[in-house]
Amino acid sequence: MYDTFIGLEIHIQLLTKTKVFCGCSNNYGDEPNTNVCPVCLGYPGTLPVLNTDALFMAYQVVGALKCKRAEAAIFERKNYFYPDMPKNYQISQFADPVGINGEVIFPFQGEEHRVRIHDVHLEEDAGKMIHAGDMSLLDYNRAGTPLLEIVTEPDLRSGEETEAFLRYFRTLVRTIGVSRGNMEEGNLRCDANISINTHGAGLGTKVELKNINSSRFVRLALEYEKERQIGIVEAGGSVDQETRLWNENKDITVVMRRKEESKDYRYFPEPDLPPYRPGEDFFRRVEESLPELPLDRQKRMEAAFSLTDEQASYLCEEKARADYFEAAVAAGSEAQHLYFWMSGDLAALVNKSGTPLEESRLSPEKLATVLRLLDNGAIHGPIAKKMVALLFEEEHDPEGLIAERGWKALDDTSKILPIVKKAVDANPSAAEQLKQGETKVLGFFMGQVMKETGGRADPETAKALITSYVKGEIV
């Protein structure tokens, strides 16, 4: 009965070495006010100098979002007062953003959805205010760091869809390598506007939501706001055009400012930065630098390696993960087997150690070797697990390890049987239970055998021997 229209203004911090208009380090988390200079503090007489690395990254995003790119980077001054904004104007783009009219295709509930991009513009970030008692402290380390703002058309329909879009968007910017794209860390920030209207009647009165700093809050805030607006309309009222804040403690939105207080930014061309024309060579380098988009890659990998939608989506969520997978396949691994290991043991190791997969000692080639050794029976499962964990941390040769640590698979019946006999004989009551058909006990005996053989015993052989011995089929 109602249509919902959601548009986003997404800010991403770009991963340049230095700030966008001066040479200060663009590093988060340093001591307050250590990455500052007269230029980024807006000292009288200083002038901005454009960091072309930031512009390069901006154009990479413009390319990935399939926008029409601007041939020149043109900057304007956006005038507003804020204590953490050193010049009290922000160098931004207005009339001529670096990109316009793009689109993002993203997966949602097994379908492909599309969000149109209105524009992409490059600007400088402000500093940070820290309130301490009755004092306000200012940290200007972030002032002047490069920010890319991506404005979407109101093409999203629900909080859930918006959350999925943001998740894909994060993967996208991480894949290009221009931002960490993490809302919780603050390097992806997002304002949303939302309106509802009776079905088919077009856009309703728009409410802007600010201060939503996790993708979960995006979903909650939008769902709350949608219901609030529908409630107003159902009760015969009309929605006010205003800006609201998400209160994460109460899970509600509250008014921040009304329409009549809306700002006039008095944009005008930045006289200190003449239009910058990057030229053909620059644009060619941008194009060459662009990787395959995550959704394209997901579809290709699904087809090429017979993966499910979910499997390919997991792998393509991080570019490094998909790269790793493809490298291991190229080194001879079977796709399903590899996926099983990557989403299981390897994911657990990454989680536990905090070391990203691509920074571990276990190269895709070594993993492929381990899986081959497992496949051809040179080692058994439990040893493979041990080996992977060891190779993840330390530099070893997988084949050398087998000899070194005596990890070769044990499938010789004459060697396994005495161990089986010893375990069963020592636990007569358990043996009796197994004999009565309580198969759970089999696991207990397997454990004993594996413990005794250091995990080297062939599990099938051991199982068969235990069962037969208990039943008295062998003596």
Place this chain on the structure above:
Amino acid sequence: MSDAALFGWSSTAEYCTYLDENDKKVGAFLSRTGADEFQSALERSRSEASDRSPLRGMPFAVKDNIAVKGLPLSCGSKMLETLSSPYSATAVEKLQQAGAVVVGKTNLDEFGMGSSCDNSALGTTHNPWDVARVAGGSSGGSAAAVAAGMVPFALGSDTGGSIRQPAAFCGTYGLKPSYGVVSRFGLVAYASSLETIGIISLDAQLLRTVFDIMRGQDPKDQSSRPFSPQASEKRQGEKPRIGVITDIEGLAPAMESAYRERLDLIRKKGYEIVEIELPMLEYVVPAYYTIASAEASANLARYAGIRYGHRTDWADEHSELTEKSRDEGFGDEVKLRILLGTYVLRSGFKDQYYLRAQKIRTLLRNEILSAFQKVDQILSPVFPTAAFPHGDAGLDQFQQKLADKFTATANLAAIPALAFPAGQSEGLPFGLQLLGPEFSEHKLIDTASEFTELWEPKTAPGFREWR
């Protein structure tokens, strides 16, 4: 022998005493380099600068809106009275590398806004020719320091005539270079797209030397451009063809007759004088004030009492802190221009004012460029009157603004302009101005030197010759 002694003083101490004594009468300086620092800077210059550098050991003064590391950068405002600059302007650094030594920072109309120097919140500068009169502005301190013989040259900044008008009032040369040829890095911004650092001197050749050292593209200033004079070198050796504007209404009678006399002299010496029309000149002043105020409203927004400059004693919150600090720190003229600039950029007014002014600017520039198809240089008065008495007795503030029409043209069109001494009228100096195409600075200096030989201007009373 390469300290101040080279320039006529037996010792640095003697020179410093001379400066102290003289500046009591003139009031050109807001701050001075201490005698010891000056001495050690001279010694550094002696050891580091090349023997052949004509500026080795030469003192100079810097307008107090141009940054010199460790010295105040007050901009003639209470707002920045306590600021010490953490860095130096590129132009200053280049001169220091060539061996020149900063002796102090000179007075100006607050943030460069004014044409008398009486708008300074920090000091009064008098015209060395007649201390009852103003030195002009906004670079009045620099012009007065040069005219009084305290320094051989000084740096100023020119947004709409701020070098040329005081140069004319004080009987000196004043060069506003082509936009972007001298780096603006270190010049406290008032109207970024119009202003440039320039030079005031009594010696045309020294002016050229200083210009050649300061100019050049600067990686710290993206609006800076390389100096490429080729475009204007085609008529080498020939006498330049001089365009004069027929419409010179509004000149004071004495100025008008002096101007006509000088034109006759020039014509008699064989220069071809061509009358040209510049109808856009009528719109120069409103377009100039619209653009300058718009840019000023953004450029001065940073003075909020937070990181530097004046901060009010007590405020409960951010907006109150800003309001009170600005109210206490800025003078009336500055407040007026910030308000005006905010107004012309407001949505709903922007098309009518700011964007229209930008269109006028383009039309004016095109008109000037097409005039340079017919003539090599354009000669005009600098200002309709001679230096007026303190307290605006001659012209009210509004008239002072209208009078900027001859000078602001060059800033809107981004071309170089040179004011030069054209003799005296009723005991006060009188200046003329030459405009040329972009990068024609050298030719303007050549022509002005030739012209001044025709009438040999005097120097101010009490002036002590350099060299």
